[in-house]
Amino acid sequence: MDSRKMRRLLHGRRAVSAVISNVILMGAVIAVSFVVLVWARNQSSAYNNQYGNAVSADISSLQERLTFEYVFHNRTGVYVYLMNSGTVNNVTVKTVYIENATWTVIPTKSNLKHFNGTNIADQDLDTTEQGYFVLSSLTLKAGTSYSVLIITGRGSSFENTFVA
Amino acid sequence: MKTLLWLRKSVEKLVGSSKGFSSVVGTVFMVLVVMLLSTGVFLWTLSQNTLYNQAVMQKNQTELDRLNEKVTASNVNYTVAGNLVSVQVALQNQGPLSAQIVSLWVIDATLNKYNFSSPLNINMKPGNTTTLTGANAIKVKIIGALWSDQLSSWFVTARGNVVPPQSVGGLTVAQVSAGIGSVSMDFSSFFYYNVSITAPWALSPWLNGGNGYNINSKGGDVAFKVRLTNFDYPQKRDITLSSHSIFWALFPSGGTQQRGAPWFIVNVNNSGIIANTFKNVTLPYGAPTDIFFASANDMSAGFTGGQKFPSMGGVIPGAALVTIALIGQIGTPPGTPPYGQNLPFAAIYVNS
Numbered sequence: 001m002d003s004r005k006m007r008r009l010l011h012g013r014r015a016v017s018a019v020i021s022n023v024i025l026m027g028a029v030i031a032v033s034f035v036v037l038v039w040a041r042n043q044s045s046a047y048n049n050q051y052g053n054a055v056s057a058d059i060s061s062l063q064e065r066l067t068f069e070y071v072f073h074n075r076t077g078v079y080v081y082l083m084n085s086g087t088v089n090n091v092t093v094k095t096v097y098i099e100n101a102t103w104t105v106i107p108t109k110s111n112l113k114h115f116n117g118t119n120i121a122d123q124d125l126d127t128t129e130q131g132y133f134v135l136s137s138l139t140l141k142a143g144t145s146y147s148v149l150i151i152t153g154r155g156s157s158f159e160n161t162f163v164a
Numbered sequence: 165m166k167t168l169l170w171l172r173k174s175v176e177k178l179v180g181s182s183k184g185f186s187s188v189v190g191t192v193f194m195v196l197v198v199m200l201l202s203t204g205v206f207l208w209t210l211s212q213n214t215l216y217n218q219a220v221m222q223k224n225q226t227e228l229d230r231l232n233e234k235v236t237a238s239n240v241n242y243t244v245a246g247n248l249v250s251v252q253v254a255l256q257n258q259g260p261l262s263a264q265i266v267s268l269w270v271i272d273a274t275l276n277k278y279n280f281s282s283p284l285n286i287n288m289k290p291g292n293t294t295t296l297t298g299a300n301a302i303k304v305k306i307i308g309a310l311w312s313d314q315l316s317s318w319f320v321t322a323r324g325n326v327v328p329p330q331s332v333g334g335l336t337v338a339q340v341s342a343g344i345g346s347v348s349m350d351f352s353s354f355f356y357y358n359v360s361i362t363a364p365w366a367l368s369p370w371l372n373g374g375n376g377y378n379i380n381s382k383g384g385d386v387a388f389k390v391r392l393t394n395f396d397y398p399q400k401r402d403i404t405l406s407s408h409s410i411f412w413a414l415f416p417s418g419g420t421q422q423r424g425a426p427w428f429i430v431n432v433n434n435s436g437i438i439a440n441t442f443k444n445v446t447l448p449y450g451a452p453t454d455i456f457f458a459s460a461n462d463m464s465a466g467f468t469g470g471q472k473f474p475s476m477g478g479v480i481p482g483a484a485l486v487t488i489a490l491i492g493q494i495g496t497p498p499g500t501p502p503y504g505q506n507l508p509f510a511a512i513y514v515n516s
Contacts, residue, residue, distance in 0.1 A: 025186035033193035037200075044201050048208045055212040059219035065226075067324030070269050072278060081280075083266065085324030087226060115282055128266070128322055130282060 061154040063088035069130070071148060071162035077136040078107070078162070080148055081115070084125035092124045092153035096135060099147050107135040124153075140164035230323045234259035235288065237319055240329035241297075242270075243393060243450040244311040249279075249304050251317055252297040253329065257288040264288075264322040270304040274313035279304045284319075299352070311450035312400070345505035346396040347403065347490055350452060353391035354510065358384050359438070359458060359473055367456075370436030379514045385473035387438070387458035388427055390488065394447040401495040403447040403503055405429060407464040408491040411457035413484040413512060425474040425484075427457035441466040444492065457488075486510040 065086030072079045078098065084091050093112060097104050112120045112131045120131050140146060142164050149159045234257070241252040249270050257263045267282030281302050288294055296302055309315075319327040355373030358381065360366040367373070367387055374380065376388055388411050394403050411427040431439040438456070442463035447453050459467070460474045487508045494503040 022185055026189050029186045029190040030193065033190060033197065036194070037197045040197060040201050044205050048205065051209060052212055055216050059216060062219050062223045065324060067320065067326075069267060069320050069326075070278065070280070074276070083320065083324065085230075085322065087222070115280065130267070 057154065060088050061152075061156050064091050064152055064154055064156040066091065066125075066150060066152070066156075066158040068148075068158070068160035071160055073140060073162060073164045077134045078138060078140070078148065078164075079132055079134050080150075081130070081132040082125065082150075083130045084127055087127060089126040090122075090124045090153075091126075093133065093150055094153045095151040096133075097147075097149040097151075098135065098138060098140075099149060100144065105138070108137040110134040110136070226323075229261055230325060232259050233261055233263055233321060233323050233325050235263050235265070235319070235321060235325070235327045237327050237329045240317065241395070241397075241450075242311075242315045242317075243301075243452065244309050244313070245452045247305050247307045247309060249306050249309050249315060250301045251304065252301045253317075254293060254295045254297075255286065255288065255319070255327075256293045257290055260290050262287065262289050265319050265327075266322050267320045268302050268304065268317060269320070270306065270315060270317045272306045272309050272313045272315055274310075275306070275308055277306050277308070279306050311448050345490075345507075346394060346494075347447065347505050347507065348393045348395055349488070349507050349510070350391040350393065351510070353389075353452075353454075355389045356512075357387045357389065357436070358382070359387050363440075365438040365458075365472070367432065367436040367438065367458075377510075377512055379512055381514065385458075387430070387432075387456055387473070389432075389454055389456050391452050391454055392447055392490075393452045394449050396449055396494065399495075400449040402449060403490075403492060403494050404500070405445045405447065405455065405490055405492040407442045407444075407462050408489075409445075409455075409457075410489045410491075411486065412489065413486050415482065415484040415514075426460065427474055428459040428462050430456050430458040430463055432456045432458075481514050483511060483513050486512055 063086050065084070067083045067085040069081040069083055070079075071081070080096070082093075093109070095106060096109050098107055099105070110133050112123050112125070112133050114120055115130050115132060120129075125131050135148075145161055145163050147159055147161050149157060151157050236256050236258055237253050238256070239252075239254045243250045243252070249272070251268060251270060255265065265284050265286035265288070267280050267284055269278065269280045271278045281304050284302070286294055317329060321327065354376035356376045356379050357367035357370070357373045360368070361384070373389060376390075379386060390411070396403065407429060409429040411429075413425050413427075415423040415425070429442070429445065431442055431445065433439065438458055445453070445455060447455075458473060460472060485508075487506060488510070490503070490505045490507070492503050493500040495501065
């Protein structure tokens with residue numbers, strides 16, 4: 001009985017088009033699904049990468065720490081002596097501000113130099129590395145307290161005060 | 165019964181019908197895709213957040229370590245010789261963590277100049293004390309610095325802490341002979357010279373001389389040079405040495421009588437020539453000063469003829485005790501009380 005049904009099914013021409021159309025549709029759906037899967041994975045990978053980079057940058061920024069060893073002012077400018085006391089290398093000095101209670105200026109900054117006066121080749125401070133720079137084009141009032149604010153390449157800020 | 169039949173028919177229709185089958189398959193795929201992606205993103209975000217939290221904890225720990233670091237600098241003394249400011253200090257690590265001293269900054273507020281010594285690389289375990297005195301004192305060059313200038317200093321540690329001096333100390337026992345006075349002798353700068361036979365009385369070999377602890381006079385006359393530093397604290401007064409100051413060597417002899425030989429203080433110029441007259445010698449506070457002893461007699465009236473220099477000929481070659489008696493005044497006029505100090509802790513050996 002069953003084999004007759006099977007033979008009838010296999011050799012019957014009724015509803016062949018329905019089967020074929022179903023197969024085609026399913027195939028199309030599966031193919032499109034795979035395309036969507038691949039695209040979605042790419043998108044999520046891109047998102048994961050961006051998120052990972054942002055977190056990594058935040059972590060590096062957290063690990064930065066600059067110590068102001070000495071800040072000295074004379075006629076030639078303001079000498080800022082620093083040490084990288086953090087746990088991450090390649091701390092760069094992006095911007096420096098000099099400010100008091102009423103104003104803020106961005107003075108001209110020299111290259112970062114070693115304490116012996118030679119230029120630091122990579123212009124950044126690795127862990128425990130010391131360096132200094134000179135801020136010029138400043139007119140400061142002797143005996144007045146000012147702040148020097150350093151913004152690093154990773155976005156951390158460090159501030160110290162000095163008396164001109 | 166009717167409901168059951170109806171349900172059965174609906175299921176048969178559903179299963180039997182091929183309509184919408186692809187939609188079902190597609191939906192199932194979509195659900196799987198969404199679940200897969202969202203799970204991946206969620207887990208990745210979790211791991212990144214964990215990393216960030218760890219970094220925050222490490223940062224907090226670093227800050228805590230920095231706050232717990234406790235290094236003290238006490239008994240700070242400044243001496244100035246030439247353009248070198250010598251900083252003597254006792255460093256103690258009173259915290260629970262090891263500490264590394266990276267640099268020393270010295271400011272001369274009188275001249276508005278500064279300089280530093282870096283890297284120092286002084287490593288201290290918890291509880292350790294490091295005494296930087298004598299040859300271990302840290303020297304910083306400040307051109308034009310004088311002993312009378314207003315000096316200040318601080319250390320910087322590797323964690324970024326600044327260690328200012330807690331107390332500017334006066335005398336330290338290690339610097340002064342048994343702490344018995346304000347003047348200290350530098351035992352590494354004790355020399356002797358041969359004196360020329362005729363005037364002008366020249367010292368040789370000039371400038372370095374020979375080691376003062378081991379003398380080869382070859383029967384001739386000798387003179388001695390000692391380096392003294394005035395540590396009068398807290399007044400920081402000058403000490404002026406008069407012609408009565410004496411370098412006295414006591415030689416034990418084979419007989420019952422011991423022999424003593426005195427060398428009175430003299431002035432010597434930059435070429436190593438002994439002056440015929442004497443002007444008082446000043447020991448400024450904190451400045452190592454070379455003092456010469458050569459004359460057999462008190463030079464208050466200069467060389468007065470006769471024996472000018474102590475004779476070494478009658479002395480049996482051998483060891484001798486040396487004591488230096490410093491006589492003079494302390495302070496600047498008006499009001500300069502007399503001053504006297506004995507530096508007994510030296511010995512010499514005469515070969516010939």
